[in-house]
Amino acid sequence: MTKLSFYILPTIVFLIIIFGFFKKVPLFDSxxxxxxxxxxxxxxxxxxxIGLIVAVTMLRESGALDILTSTISPVCSFLGIPKETVPLMxxxxxxxxxxxxxxDSIFKSFGPDSFIGRVASVMMGATETTFYAIAVYFxxxxxxxxxHAVKCALIADISSFILSVLFVRLLFS
Amino acid sequence: MIILSIICAIVTDNMGKVSSAILGGATDAIQLLISMAGMMSLWTGLMKIAELGGLTAILAKFFKPILKRLFPDYPEDSPAIKAICMNITANLLGLGNAATPMGIKAMKEMNKLNKDKSVANNSMIMFIIFNTSSIQLIPTMMSVLRQKHGSISPFDVIPAILLTSLCSLIIGIIATKISEK
Structure with a gap:
């Protein structure tokens, strides 16, 4: 898996440039x-x-984040979700x-290749800022x-979070 | 959040740490941006080549048959379906800047044929579900952030991300279909 993933980026770069070349796109200008x-x-x-990183760091260092996560963690541990990702959800x-x-702060504490780091990556990559999208489009x-837009979008989000843990377990164990 | 942190720090006696969080947080934010800016620009530059080469249009054609079924209120060649296709493919390629205006256009086109202009119709909600479940082939931002923190293989989470967003999209579609009735 790891070795194969080294090929992803060079292959994509190669394909895009070849594609652009044959479609006669002015490559460097575009x-x-x-x-x-x-x-x-x-x-x-x-x-x-800047504002949000300061706020998040303060929230973490003050211990407020711990209090918040420990209140929700019983539900999460039941579903197998690491409690460190609760604030992210x-x-x-x-x-x-x-x-x-x-x-960023999760990667700093646990590393991107840890279980928690990977779960956070998948959660972040597989979901969208739902309320923002709903507000902009409507x-x-x-x-x-x-x-039923909000309800269904949130159902999709919650299932994303649960599935993130599931797929990280399946693919990296 | 900031007020809450300060109150909490008083209670838990963590004021020293909070103080250094204020000092360090702002610097961290700029460092984070600088470390990501190079790769993000490289990527948007490459995607611009793909976009100008017509990749979005090619992929849009590919998705049409699937989308036709999910948006039955609109005929296949309507401007609404076209805008929906373009928006979804732009999202797929991670072209956020191109996706949002296309999405707004799609919503406007859909609302033209809407009976009650202030109530969302089924197709609009389906479209929102597509946009909130974030199917993206290469999650650039995530990969760059992983790289920055020393990941051995920043891309190895991509299969998990794709599977997760695909499954949650399907769950979202099912939930929408059930709620329609």
Missing amino acids: FTVGAKEGLISTFSIAPSL LLKPISGSGSLALV GAVNIKNTR
């Missing part, structure tokens, strides 16, 4: 346009990320930068009554 967009959008989250549907800050067309 690359720089895209890279500039990426640079701008990465740094555009800087103000909120609570924050991810609301804030992208906030959950990024949490994953807000754009002025829809007031969203019917």
